[in-house]
Structures are given as C-alpha cells and as structure tokens.
Amino acid sequence: MIELHCPHCGPRNVSEFRHVGERHFRPDPGTTDPDEWRAYLYLRDNPAGWTDETWLHRAGCRRYLVVERHTVTNAVRAVRDAGDASSADVTHARAGDVQPGTTDSSA
Amino acid sequence: MPRLRTRYSALQLVRRGVSGTGWPRAWRSHELTPTADVVIIGAGVHGLATAYYLAANHGITDVVVLDKGYMGGGGSGRNTAIIRSNYLTPEGVAFYDRSVKLYEGLAAELNFNVMFSQRGHMTLAHSDSSLRTMRWRAEVNKLQGVDSEVLDPAEVKRIAPPLDVSGDRRYPIVGALYHPPGGIIRHDAVVWGYARAADALGVRIHQQTEVTGIDVANGRVTGVTTTRGAISAPIVVNCTAGWSTLVSDMAGVRLPVSTYPLQAAVTEPVKPFLPTVIVSGTLHVYVSQTDRGELVFGASVDPFTSYSTRGSLDFVEGLAGHVLQLMPQLSQLRVLRQWAGLCDMTPDFSPIMGVTPVEGFLVDVGWGTYGFKAGPVAGETMAQLIATGKTPELIAGFDLARFADGRLVGEKGAAAVGH
Numbered sequence: 001m002i003e004l005h006c007p008h009c010g011p012r013n014v015s016e017f018r019h020v021g022e023r024h025f026r027p028d029p030g031t032t033d034p035d036e037w038r039a040y041l042y043l044r045d046n047p048a049g050w051t052d053e054t055w056l057h058r059a060g061c062r063r064y065l066v067v068e069r070h071t072v073t074n075a076v077r078a079v080r081d082a083g084d085a086s087s088a089d090v091t092h093a094r095a096g097d098v099q100p101g102t103t104d105s106s107a
Numbered sequence: 108m109p110r111l112r113t114r115y116s117a118l119q120l121v122r123r124g125v126s127g128t129g130w131p132r133a134w135r136s137h138e139l140t141p142t143a144d145v146v147i148i149g150a151g152v153h154g155l156a157t158a159y160y161l162a163a164n165h166g167i168t169d170v171v172v173l174d175k176g177y178m179g180g181g182g183s184g185r186n187t188a189i190i191r192s193n194y195l196t197p198e199g200v201a202f203y204d205r206s207v208k209l210y211e212g213l214a215a216e217l218n219f220n221v222m223f224s225q226r227g228h229m230t231l232a233h234s235d236s237s238l239r240t241m242r243w244r245a246e247v248n249k250l251q252g253v254d255s256e257v258l259d260p261a262e263v264k265r266i267a268p269p270l271d272v273s274g275d276r277r278y279p280i281v282g283a284l285y286h287p288p289g290g291i292i293r294h295d296a297v298v299w300g301y302a303r304a305a306d307a308l309g310v311r312i313h314q315q316t317e318v319t320g321i322d323v324a325n326g327r328v329t330g331v332t333t334t335r336g337a338i339s340a341p342i343v344v345n346c347t348a349g350w351s352t353l354v355s356d357m358a359g360v361r362l363p364v365s366t367y368p369l370q371a372a373v374t375e376p377v378k379p380f381l382p383t384v385i386v387s388g389t390l391h392v393y394v395s396q397t398d399r400g401e402l403v404f405g406a407s408v409d410p411f412t413s414y415s416t417r418g419s420l421d422f423v424e425g426l427a428g429h430v431l432q433l434m435p436q437l438s439q440l441r442v443l444r445q446w447a448g449l450c451d452m453t454p455d456f457s458p459i460m461g462v463t464p465v466e467g468f469l470v471d472v473g474w475g476t477y478g479f480k481a482g483p484v485a486g487e488t489m490a491q492l493i494a495t496g497k498t499p500e501l502i503a504g505f506d507l508a509r510f511a512d513g514r515l516v517g518e519k520g521a522a523a524v525g526h
Contacts, residue, residue, distance in 0.1 A: 001411075001413075001419075002419075014421075015410075015421055018410070019410055019411030019412070021365075021412070022365075022412075034511070035511065038510060038511050038513075039361075041454075041510075042363035042454050042510045043361050043362075043363050044363070044364075044365050045352075046352040046353075046362075046364060046365050046366055046412070047353075048350075048353055048366075048414045053412075071366075071412060071413050071414050071415075072413075072414045072415060073415065074413055074415050
C-alpha cells in the first residue's frame with residue numbers, strides 16, 4: 001500500500017498515517033465481565049479479506065479515520081472520518097486505543 | 108536416529124560422483140489416507156519438527172503433515188535464520204536455550220548439514236537505558252547458564268571491527284550484549300532435514316493440500332477436510348504461523364493473534380568482513396553475513412497488519428538508512444532482492460502453545476518474529492504433549508489460557524527489534 005485517500009487532505013503517502021488497528025469497541029466497564037473485557041483487550045478477528053480499521057492521519061489533519069481495507073491485496077475501498085460515524089466511533093477515537101501486540105515500528 | 112534409505116556422507120558423495128548414480132528422493136509423495144493418529148497443519152519447521160519428534164521420541168508414526176503450499180514456503184523459508192537464546196524472561200531463556208542445544212546436535216541427528224554457524228550474536232546499545240536492559244538480560248541469562256555478557260565499546264570493536272565505536276555518530280555505540288552461542292543457520296536445510304528424517308520414520312507429508320475445514324463434535328476435534336479429501340483424526344495441531352487465526356477459526360477457537368508482514372533483504376556477495384550477527388534495536392535492524400558473502404538484513408514488522416508478502420520501497424529505503432548508520436562503508440553495496448514473511452504477533456511477544464477449549468485441537472502459534480529459532484524445541488515439546496497428554500514444564504507458561512487469566516509472559520524487551 002502506497003497511498004491513502006484522506007477525506008480532509010486528499011491522497012497522501014501512507015507513511016503519514018498510523019495504523020491503530022481493527023475497529024473494536026470498549027464494553028461498558030460497569031457491566032462487563034472478565035471474559036468480555038479480556039476479549040476486548042486481546043482478541044481480534046484478523047481476517048484475510050475486507051476489514052474495518054482505525055487509522056490516524058498523524059502527519060496531516062491528525063484526525064482518526066475509518067478505513068475499509070482488504071488485508072490480502074491492501075486495496076482500500078472507503079475512508080471516512082471517525083467522527084462522521086456513530087457516537088460509539090467517536091468514543092473509540094477519543095480513547096485512542098492501541099492494538100496490543102504491535103511493535104511501535106512506526107514511531 | 109531414523110533408518111534413512113541413503114545416508115549422506117563423504118563416501119556416498121565420492122561413490123555417486125564416480126559412478127554417476129543419482130540421489131534418491133529425500134521424501135516421498137503419498138495418496139491421502141482417510142485416517143491418522145495425528146494431523147499437523149503446516150509443513151514448516153514447527154510442523155515437521157513436531158512430526159519428527161512424535162515418530163523419533165515417542166514411536167507415533169501414523170502422522171500426517173499438510174501444507175497448502177510447499178514445504179518451508181512460509182516463515183521457515185523467509186526468516187533471517189538467526190538462532191539465539193538471550194531472552195529476558197526465565198521462561199523464554201530456558202525454552203530457547205533448549206532450542207539452541209537441539210540445533211547444535213541437529214546435523215548429526217538428522218544426517219543433514221544444516222550449516223549452523225555459532226559465530227556470536229551482538230545486540231548494540233545506543234543509550235544508557237538500553238544498556239541497563241542488556242545488563243538485566245545478561246544476568247537473567249547467566250543465572251540460567253546461558254553464555255551472555257555486556258561489552259564495552261573497545262570489546263565491541265575487537266569482536267566486530269567494521270563497527271564505528273568512536274562515539275561521534277548520531278547513534279553512538281555505548282556497549283553491547285554479546286551472546287557467543289548465537290549465530291545463523293541454513294533454514295531450508297533444517298526444514299528438509301526434518302522432512303527427510305520424519306519421512307524415513309513413516310510420517311506422511313502432503314504438500315499442495317489445503318485444509319478447508321476442521322471437524323468438531325461435542326467439543327472434540329474429529330478430523331479435517333482438505334482440498335484432496337477428508338482425514339479423521341483425534342489430534343489436530345495448528346502450526347500455521349501467519350495464517351493461524353484462519354485455521355483456528357475453522358475449529359471455533361479464537362486466538363489473540365494479529366498478522367503482520369516482516370520484510371528482509373539481501374545484498375550482493377562480498378568478501379567475509381562481518382564476523383558476528385549485529386543487531387540494533389534502536390535502529391530496527393539486524394545484519395549478518397552468510398557463508399556465501401551476502402549480507403542479510405532484517406527489520407521489525409511492517410507498520411500495519413496484512414497478509415500480503417509484497418515488499419515496499421519505504422522499507423528498503425528505511426533499512427538502507429539504518430544499516431548505513433551502523434556501517435557507512437556499505438554505501439556502494441547493492442541490494443539483490445527483498446521479500447516478506449507473515450508474522451503471527453501476540454500481545455506479549457511470546458508464543459501460544461498447547462491445548463485449546465476444543466479437545467484434541469492443539470496450537471503451536473503466535474511465533475511472531477522468533478519462530479524459526481524455536482523450531483526444534485517447539486517440535487519436541489508439542490510431541491511430548493501429544494504423546495503423554497501432559498503439558499511439559501518448558502511450555503506451561505505459554506498456554507492460551509494465560510490471556511484470560513492475566514499471566515502474560517512479556518518478552519517484548521528481548522523478542523522485538525523495535526523496542
């Protein structure tokens with residue numbers, strides 16, 4: 001993958017972005033149980049195919065984006081601002097949650 | 108020692124060279140059988156080593172190894188072939204130390220020259236904080252009897268003369284962790300050696316045979332469906348590294364694994380000048396010179412998950428910059444090729460080995476960027492688990508349940524390059 005099309009900045013080099021990870025949502029800490037919480041912490045779908053994920057345009061508009069990407073071909077079919085989606089997405093973006101298991105090789 | 112149809116030896120080489128006789132095939136092809144005692148998915152070093160030790164140590168020979176591609180075509184043929192045991196956690200050190208010991212005897216045991224060259228493994232420190240971690244690692248290593256020592260810049264220069272230790276570089280070399288038993292190996296030879304020995308003991312290896320489903324009934328695994336037919340078996344082992352979540356999903360087992368590509372590159376061959384393996388965590392790079400004279404470069408995983416094994420210009424540019432930081436004299440050297448392998452990264456940089464909630468379905472996955480160096484010990488311990496039904500002490504800490512129980516084995520400090 002070479003380029004990502006940012007809805008705010010246009011087509012930009014992918015090295016400007018940080019891959020945050022597969023989109024997943026935090027369960028309510030007040031009502032969750034340990035199994036659900038640990039699944040939230042550690043388990044991902046890791047599909048070989050289309051997936052929805054969160055990216056941060058760190059060297060551009062610094063907005064969180066929702067990217068639909070194919071993990072085998074790295075084709076991208078949709079990018080939108082995380083704030084344009086449901087309110088749950090906004091909470092997710094503010095939490096800035098980082099996928100465990102990634103090396104910080106983009107830093 | 109397996110009963111091989113033809114032993115490889117200098118005498119055989121001369122005899123066949125003089126008489127012009129060809130060599131027999133190192134392993135056979137088979138028709139798919141409808142049943143097996145054990146089905147292993149993935150014919151890489153882990154799958155083949157598990158099959159070999161099942162047959163050699165426990166006499167279990169009704170074993171089938173399946174691979175959707177060709178033998179050793181995944182991570183086993185794409186890693187940078189570095190072997191070491193200077194890890195950070197006591198679990199990790201004991202485990203990888205056993206692996207180094209097995210590698211030391213492997214060529215003799217398998218009658219296959221695996222070209223294990225214990226030329227030493229040197230991890231450079233560019234700051235006081237990395238030196239502190241190295242001191243910690245060296246002490247943990249020494250407690251477990253693993254040869255590991257912190258060096259000052261003068262000693263670094265004595266062991267690895269191409270490095271500039273003057274201290275006036277952007278990333279000065281302030282010391283290093285030196286691990287003499289570490290080194291490099293010919294990874295294809297390890298895979299072929301295990302395959303040949305396992306085949307001689309009766310293990311059936313099927314390449315180009317993709318598993319399309321795993322059959323589970325009443326919480327027990329009953330067999331697999333493949334593109335060439337079904338096999339019923341009471342034990343199914345997942346040794347598929349980067350593809351491990353796709354295979355485990357078929358059995359309904361979710362794994363805390365994300366798949367990242369890791370790229371590597373190799374240069375044109377030059378005269379031998381680099382005596383040890385050089386690693387810089389700060390610069391995300393490791394360099395070794397093969398017996399052919401090529402420099403092999405590796406890095407940390409790509410910045411985003413993917414199942415693609417294509418190389419990127421971003422990577423090779425960044426890599427070249429980092430290598431030149433360490434050794435500017437290489438600036439005229441040309442990169443011959445680059446490639447990527449898939450790494451099954453876990454949240455704690457330790458593998459996932461052993462039983463799952465589905466009875467009979469075992470995993471040997473989560474091998475991330477450190478799978479090849481663990482091949483023999485992973486095979487030995489998985490075989491022991493299958494034969495005895497008891498999880499060996501050496502891998503007890505690497506169970507899948509640790510994520511639910513909060514017992515993570517944090518190896519990021521020693522397993523990841525980019526820490």
